[in-house]
Amino acid sequence: MLAALKRLWHKLGSPRWFFALTSFWVSLLGWAALLFLLVGAVWGLAFAPADYQQGNSFRIMYVHVPAAMLAQSLYIGMGVAGFIGLVWRMKLTDVFIAASLPLGMVVTALALFSGSVWGRPTWGSWWEWDGRTVSTLVLFFLYVGIYALREAIADMQLRARASALLAMVGTVNIPIIKYSVEWWNTLHQPASFGLTQKPAMPSEMWLPLLVMVLGFYALAGFVVLTRMRAEILHREGSARWVGEWIAGRRAI
Amino acid sequence: MIGSLLRREWQILRRAKGAVINPMAFLFLSATLFAIAAPALVIQQTSQGASAAGILWTLVLLTQLLALDGMYRRDFDSGLLEQLLVTAQVPFVAVLSRIFMQWLSTGFIIVLASPLLAVLLGLSVETLPATAVALLLGTPTLSLLGSIGASVTVGFNRGGVILALLVLPLFLPTLIFGADLVEAAQAGRDFMPQAYVLGLISLGALALAPFATLAGLKISLEMQ
């Protein structure tokens, strides 16, 4: 049993095996993302009832909330990958970090931007130092830090180790940062109403949100896997199986 | 082993006093700049002294950042760091003693100088003990987490900006609770909860930092 698990673990770490395994998942996630995002967007933007206070502007939520959730998940994913990579010296984890870092930055920026656009009609200003906003902004800086670090290190293996270490340290700190920002926010809360603390959203409103969240995560899975596969081809460019794979593609 | 490590740190500190004096000069200079540039915040105390606490902590953060950049640089450039990793029986202890001395030469000095700084920034005399307590509990986190960033960036020619990007977000909780502690003291509220949290964060950093620093130093030493 243990031996089998260990073998699976080693297999998981092999880029070639990963590449073969994911060809199916990429297309599945791609189609799922398309389906969920289409359904969720049409449902949320056209059919969900308007908010009794905010009117139609609340619909930005259908982009903002999934983006904010994904932003955090991707960072935590990088932290976990970093931990695995450092402890078990697995090559694939750095491929994952390299693939999710730009996506994470974009999604975090999207969450900040959509939050700002949402804030304009709701709070009357483009930027409010709201607790969640600050947490997301700090998350963005955490992403930028790792990005800058990766840019500064030329050696691929060392770059992998350094960014894994920092992603891990950042992930450990995220809950503490969130907690402290919430504390800070309750002290300095400007007189505004919370957007997400409203009592029970009706299901016509949150069901499309759920679909959108699923869509965002499927899209992230699709993007990360595709980028990972491209990165694997790039890194393993000289391996024989890559040549065979390309030859196979040409034959079709 | 600890004895000889600490003895060397102490000898260096006595021979290169700039490591202590320069950051403190920077701290007081920037406090002066603040008072001149934003008199509404510092001199007139428009929000009942609350902003003084925040300014004080921000300046402490920046001062620490400045000092952190050089934390391992001298040892790295002279090859002492690689001797340390190759030779030390327990590199963990060596790293810990370096962090301790870094704190002693910056954080602890800031604690000692805090009454002067607090008065300069317009905090009331009654809050001086609370300010010192906040700094005493908060500054170790800055040295500990900062050490991680310094260890990873020591191999870069210009690591300063990246160091700031890496560690300033991690300093945020300390900034929030540190400033809030001083503020609570200024307003006459109970500040024990903030003190507990600051202490807990420092303990957490103590558990994390030496291992992460060691990993970071190994990465940096492999860069050449």
Added chain:
Amino acid sequence: MFTLNQLCCERDGRDLFAPLTLGVAAGDYVELLGANGSGKSTLLRTLAGLHSQFSGSYETVPAVYQGHRLGLDDLLTPVENLLWFAGLEGATLSLDRILDALQETGILTEAYDNCAAMSAGQQRRVAMARWMLSQRKLWLLDEPLTALDIEAQAVASRIIKEHCASGGAVICATHQPLDLTDKTTLTLTPQLAETAS
């Protein structure tokens, strides 16, 4: 004392030299030759545990490592530096032994000067005293003759010879072969050829 088994150091995914297989016993002096960039320094750093990118395996004992950077604090005197180093190893040295070693490497008169005031060659002499004072059997020396005058080069050769005679082992990367009769030469080559004589 230690073995290399198909050891090949890598840098950024690139193999630096043809795989090495070697066994070194107590008393051996191994001279590491090879062109610039052939991986001599990296091999020594690997054996010292400072470089983790390699294929193959090696088994080694705790070593004294002497890199391009000497590892001397220029704010301290030679005596203080050596005391610090002994402390790292967990050893306590008497002042007499330190001064003896400094005398042997010819730097006794500067024993209480700051290292910052010394020339590169003088600092090298202090580093040589450090090898002698270490309790470790294996020395990994990277270009130890750099910046040394003729007399100091002779001292370095003598120290290395004595260390080997007393049951130690030395691996030394160098461009100037040392004046020792009993040596193993190991040339690092990028091709798949390996010379061990």
